[in-house]
Amino acid sequence: MQKQEQKSYKEKNQLARSPTLQTVLMVEHFIKENSGEFKKTEIFHNLPKKVMWQTFQVIMEYLEENLKVIYDQDGTAVYIWSPEFYKKIKNRPAIKL
Numbered sequence: 627m628q629k630q631e632q633k634s635y636k637e638k639n640q641l642a643r644s645p646t647l648q649t650v651l652m653v654e655h656f657i658k659e660n661s662g663e664f665k666k667t668e669i670f671h672n673l674p675k676k677v678m679w680q681t682f683q684v685i686m687e688y689l690e691e692n693l694k695v696i697y698d699q700d701g702t703a704v705y706i707w708s709p710e711f712y713k714k715i716k717n718r719p720a721i722k723l
Contacts, residue, residue, distance in 0.1 A: 643678060643680060643681045643684075644681075644684070645677075645681045645684055645685050649675075649677060649681065649685065650685050650688065650689075652673065652674065652675060653669070653673065653677070653682065653685045653686070653689070654685075654689060654694065654705075656669065656672070656673055656674065657669060657689070657694075657695055657703055657705050658705045658707075660672075661703070661704050661705040662698070662702055662703075662704050663702070664702065664703060665700070665701045665702055665703065666686060666697075666701065666703060669703055670682050686703075692707075693706065693707065694706065694707040
């Protein structure tokens with residue numbers, strides 16, 4: 627028996643709009659600046675510009691899949707991407723990117 631892959635939010639919701647790069651960066655920057663302070667819905671309500679909920683869900687899924695955002699045990703979003711760490715390890719022979 628083969629395990630079914632979980633469908634992404636965008637695949638489940640055909641009404642979800644593709645976010646612009648500017649919108650993705652806005653959400654990512656907001657989370658980075660407020661890491662560990664807000665839960666997902668609180669982030670949505672506190673963004674500097676309004677975004678459709680479906681679009682926001684697509685952005686959050688993207689950030690989670692690309693290991694930039696995780697959630698702690700309370701559901702608070704934490705920004706974990708570290709460019710400094712990436713630069714430090716990217717040229718190691720054991721790392722294949």
